[in-house]
Amino acid sequence: MRNFKTIIAAAVIAAIPAIAQAEWYVGADAGAQMLQNSKNSGGTSSLKSEQDAGWLVQGEVGYAFGPWRVEGEVSYRSSGISKVGGATGSGDVSALATMVNGVYEFLPQSKWHPFVGLGIGGAYLDDGTVKQSGANAYKGSDYQFAYQGFAGVGYDVTSNVELKGQYRYFSTLDYETKASANNAKLTSEYHDHAVLLGVVYKFNAPAVAPAPAPVPVAAPAPAPAPKAMPMVAKNYIVFFDFDKSVVTPEASRVIQQAAAAAKSNGSARIDLTGHTDLSGSSKYNQALSQKRADAVKAQLIAQGVPAGQIVTVAKGKTSPMVPTPDGVREPQNRRVEIVLP
Numbered sequence: 295m296r297n298f299k300t301i302i303a304a305a306v307i308a309a310i311p312a313i314a315q316a317e318w319y320v321g322a323d324a325g326a327q328m329l330q331n332s333k334n335s336g337g338t339s340s341l342k343s344e345q346d347a348g349w350l351v352q353g354e355v356g357y358a359f360g361p362w363r364v365e366g367e368v369s370y371r372s373s374g375i376s377k378v379g380g381a382t383g384s385g386d387v388s389a390l391a392t393m394v395n396g397v398y399e400f401l402p403q404s405k406w407h408p409f410v411g412l413g414i415g416g417a418y419l420d421d422g423t424v425k426q427s428g429a430n431a432y433k434g435s436d437y438q439f440a441y442q443g444f445a446g447v448g449y450d451v452t453s454n455v456e457l458k459g460q461y462r463y464f465s466t467l468d469y470e471t472k473a474s475a476n477n478a479k480l481t482s483e484y485h486d487h488a489v490l491l492g493v494v495y496k497f498n499a500p501a502v503a504p505a506p507a508p509v510p511v512a513a514p515a516p517a518p519a520p521k522a523m524p525m526v527a528k529n530y531i532v533f534f535d536f537d538k539s540v541v542t543p544e545a546s547r548v549i550q551q552a553a554a555a556a557k558s559n560g561s562a563r564i565d566l567t568g569h570t571d572l573s574g575s576s577k578y579n580q581a582l583s584q585k586r587a588d589a590v591k592a593q594l595i596a597q598g599v600p601a602g603q604i605v606t607v608a609k610g611k612t613s614p615m616v617p618t619p620d621g622v623r624e625p626q627n628r629r630v631e632i633v634l635p
Contacts, residue, residue, distance in 0.1 A: 297621050300404040317358045321365075323460070323492030324351045329373040329387060330485040334471060334588055336478055341431055343424065347385065348373030350488050354395070359605070360621045363397035367413065371464070371486060378426035385424035389484060391417035391440050402475070402621075403537050405450045405575030409458075413442045419469045419484055420485075432480055434471030443466060456494040463487055471627035528555075532590060532620045536571070536623055539585035541593055549590060552632045553597035561634045565597065567604045568614060571627040572620050576610055589628045 329345040347372060356365025392413035400408045417440040423433040446460025464486040471480045522542040530552045532545035541549065556564055568587030570579040587606040595601050614627040 317496050318354070318356075319358065319494050319496045320352075320355045321494035322353045323458075323490040324349070324631060325488055325490035326350070326463075327371050327373065327486050327488035328392070330483070330487070332387075332483045333486075334466075334482045336413065336480040337397040337464070339635070340430075341426070341473070341480070342388075343375050343383060344377040344443075345373040346376050352490075356395070356397075358402075361396075361399045361402045363392055363399060363409075363411075365395045365397065366500070367393040367395055367415075369393070369464075371488070373486075375424055375436045377430050378424060381427045383424065383426055383431070384428075385422055385425075388420050388422075389417045389440075389464075389466070389486070390420075391415055393442065396440075399448070401574070401578070403623075405537065408445070408447045409460075410445045411443070413444075416441050417466050417484070419466065421482065422469050423474070430474035432471050432473050434480070434482075436469035437470070438469040438484075445489065446490075454496050456496065459491050460490050460492070461488070462490060464551070492578065492618075509534075520541075528634045529617065532630050533625065534586055534628045534630075536573075536628065537582070538624075538628075539582060539588050539589050545590075548591060549593045550597060552634070553594050553599050556594075556599055556603075558635055559634065562603060563635055564594065564604045565615075565631075565633040565635065567631045567633070568602060568606065568608045569593060569627060569629050569631070570611050571622065571624045572611045572614060572618055573623045574611075576612075580608055580610035583610045586628075586630050590632065 327348050327350040329348060331345070332343045334343060350369065350371040352367055352369030354365045354367040356363055370388065375383045375385045375387065378381045393413040395411050395413035397409055397411035407527045416437060418437050419436065420435040421433060430538055438542055442462060442464040444460050444462040446458055447457045450456050457603050466484045468481045470484045472478065473480055477522055498572040530548050532541070532548045534540070534545070535542065542556045552564070566587045568583035570583050584606070587608055589602045591601070594604055614624065615629065616624045616626050618624045618627070
């Protein structure tokens with residue numbers, strides 16, 4: 295028991311940084327759904343119903359921490375009935391559901407991020423009065439356990455607004471209805487497939503801050519000489535936008551300064567070290583930091599610095615300038631350091 299409590303305490307402590315970075319959001323979705331054919335059977339009665347395509351709306355509220363999301367959801371879906379027992383049918387089947395979902399988001403550091411999720415909850419199922427060839431066939435409503443699975447992809451329009459599309463399978467345990475002819479108890483099924491489009495608003499998404507001003511580091515002043523020599527900056531830093539390796543206009547001006555200093559100082563070697571913030575996987579960020587170093591190298595070459603004098607190193611998310619919890623988008627960590635030895 296003591297070991298179990300220790301494990302729980304360690305898990306809670308480890309989760310505190312992620313919870314502190316929780317990103318609250320609300321969302322809404324709408325789309326088309328298709329209810330599978332339902333068997334409505336009990337005793338000597340058996341009435342198979344066939345449904346037309348229906349519609350679905352839902353809303354959710356939740357929060358994200360790293361790639362994980364936990365959310366509460368309320369949905370309403372409705373399908374018209376086209377056939378009952380092989381004959382012409384009429385009526386509709388609706389479901390009002392409240393669910394709790396767990397969602398995992400892939401590539402959270404990218405604008406495009408696929409996701410998968412599972413949910414459990416309850417649904418109020420209402421068949422109203424279903425007719426067969428104009429005559430009452432069965433009716434009823436029931437509250438039943440519900441579950442669902444879904445997968446889709448989201449796209450960040452801004453740091454606060456996300457568009458998404460998804461496929462969703464929703465089902466409940468069998469629920470009770472009654473045959474109109476003899477009031478006999480029937481067992482009905484509910485299995486639904488839906489395609490949805492939606493939007494999410496993130497309340498406290500980290501703002502995309504402008505790149506910080508360049509921070510050149512001045513070398514020590516030269517020893518006294520008959521003629522004063524100008525001080526030459528030896529270290530430079532250029533910054534990048536989130537999940538980007540494109541050199542910004544501000545960064546380009548710093549690179550021009552570094553190239554001019556390298557040529558005037560006769561530097562035989564220039565070291566470029568690429569870095570990222572702590573949002574995303576280590577593998578992805580390692581490649582991104584290399585792309586950033588390569589982008590700066592290309593600019594230096596364009597400024598007349600020989601390619602053979604430039605050495606690039608990629609450190610990914612291993613050496614942040616500003617220490618943060620994993621998953622935080624810190625602008626000053628998205629950088630390439632230029633060093634003239």
